Amino acid sequence: MSRAVRFAPLAILIVLLAGLVWRLATPADTTVTSKLAGQPVPMFALPPGITTKAALTTSDLATGQPHLVNIFASWCVPCISEVKVLQQLKARGVLIEGIAVRDRPEDIADFLARNGDPYERIGSDEQSRVQIALGSSGVPESFVIDGKGIIRYQHIGAITEGDVRLILAKLEEAK
Amino acid sequence: MRCNSSSPSMRGLSKRKTIWVPAFAGMTLILLSPAAFADSNLPPAYWSDRQLPDPRQEAQAQALMDELRCLVCQGQSIADSNAEIAGDMRDLVRRRIAAGERPAAIRAWLIQRYGSWISYKPTAEPAAWPLWLAPLALLAVGAFLVRRRIRMGRRV
Numbered sequence: 001m002s003r004a005v006r007f008a009p010l011a012i013l014i015v016l017l018a019g020l021v022w023r024l025a026t027p028a029d030t031t032v033t034s035k036l037a038g039q040p041v042p043m044f045a046l047p048p049g050i051t052t053k054a055a056l057t058t059s060d061l062a063t064g065q066p067h068l069v070n071i072f073a074s075w076c077v078p079c080i081s082e083v084k085v086l087q088q089l090k091a092r093g094v095l096i097e098g099i100a101v102r103d104r105p106e107d108i109a110d111f112l113a114r115n116g117d118p119y120e121r122i123g124s125d126e127q128s129r130v131q132i133a134l135g136s137s138g139v140p141e142s143f144v145i146d147g148k149g150i151i152r153y154q155h156i157g158a159i160t161e162g163d164v165r166l167i168l169a170k171l172e173e174a175k
Numbered sequence: 176m177r178c179n180s181s182s183p184s185m186r187g188l189s190k191r192k193t194i195w196v197p198a199f200a201g202m203t204l205i206l207l208s209p210a211a212f213a214d215s216n217l218p219p220a221y222w223s224d225r226q227l228p229d230p231r232q233e234a235q236a237q238a239l240m241d242e243l244r245c246l247v248c249q250g251q252s253i254a255d256s257n258a259e260i261a262g263d264m265r266d267l268v269r270r271r272i273a274a275g276e277r278p279a280a281i282r283a284w285l286i287q288r289y290g291s292w293i294s295y296k297p298t299a300e301p302a303a304w305p306l307w308l309a310p311l312a313l314l315a316v317g318a319f320l321v322r323r324r325i326r327m328g329r330r331v
Contacts, residue, residue: 032246035290075215102215102259127220128263135288137246137260 034135034143034154041069041149042133046123049100049108056097056123062149066174068094068167069143070119070159071131073101074111076139082158086118089164094171098122101131101139142167146174214259222269223262229273236269239278242295243268243285252295 036042041058048055061067070086072079086096098119100108108122125131134143136154144153144167153170155163227233237254243264245256253261253268271281285293297303 030249032289032292035288073215102217102263104216107216126217127266128260129267132260132264132267132285132288137289 031156032137033156034151036135036151037154039151041143041145041151042130044123044130044133046099046125046130049098049103049122049124050105050112052109053119054121056099056121058149060097060121061145062147064147065095066147066152066171067145068096068171069099069134069145070096071099071101071125071134071136071139071141071143073103073139074107075103078158079111079140080115081160082140083115083118085159085161085164087116088161089159089167090118092168094168095120099125099130101125101128144170144174219259219262220266222266222273224265225269227269227273232272233269235278236265236272239272239281240265240268243282244293244295246289246293 041061043058045057046055054060061069068086068089070082072082090096096118098121100122103124103126105124108124112119123130131139134151136143138156140158142155142159143151144155146152152174155167159167227236240254241252243253245251245253245258245261246264247258247260248256251261253264268281272278282294282296291298291300297306299307
């Protein structure tokens with residue numbers, strides 16, 4: 001057996017080990033992104049999340065102005081801190097529409113009373129159907145929708161103070 | 176995240192009890208609070224844990240659910256997962272199959288949203304070609320090595 005062939009198993013082992021070390025050092029990204037960017041918002045018509053606000057349908061999102069659709073829930077902890085940032089965005093003229101996932105009207109009302117209410121409309125998505133139709137995999141998540149109702153950007157996780165500039169830029173691009 | 180529940184380790188309780196006991200008590204409180212589990216207060220969706228009355232449709236739904244990946248506990252199928260969103264996806268699959276939709280159409284609808292990642296069924300797209308070709312390549316290498324071995328054996 002030639003020398004090269006004799007060392008082949010060792011070489012294979014080293015390559016495998018290098019691969020393992022590399023994956024340990026830089027773990028694979030497990031966030032699930034929606035593949036619907038650039039496509040129109042799927043057709044949906046959600047009932048109102050609370051009695052004092054309008055319901056949310058697809059046609060409410062194609063009004064000529066960009067919208068920020070925020071998928072949230074009263075039982076979602078990161079959503080609490082996100083509301084403050086959403087209110088900053090609202091103060092800057094951003095139209096924010098809420099989709100409350102697996103939630104009850106009384107819980108949503110309680111959540112808004114306690115943390116603030118940045119939403120124009122709130123749709124109630126009791127079986128996560130619109131969430132799944134949008135390709136969203138958790139709460140909170142937000143989508144920037146342009147004036148024609150096309151999905152322009154997906155933000156996974158809570159929008160923090162540091163993301164405000166990014167979100168405003170994406171909304172500006174969507175104008 | 177939503178699929179793992181963990182409890183604080185009790186190691187270290189003996190040493191420096193004064194620091195650890197309140198710390199663990201606090202952690203336990205946080206872990207036991209309903210919000211930390213990030214589950215909603217709503218009951219599971221109707222068809223999430225209920226079989227369809229038509230056995231043929233239920234078999235179709237079951238086969239599809241076994242091949243769809245849970246979004247939050249990525250090593251499990253939605254048939255195996257206890258996550259709420261997996262329950263909602265089972266409800267969606269059963270509802271659509273009961274409405275007469277073909278499993279392939281439901282799978283395609285989900286792939287359109289989440290990418291081929293959501294389906295466990297291997298595809299024939301170019302990215303998967305190495306996987307299909309690898310066994311053939313390995314067999315060829317094996318055959319080559321065996322052939323050489325036999326020839327060398329004859330010489331000795």
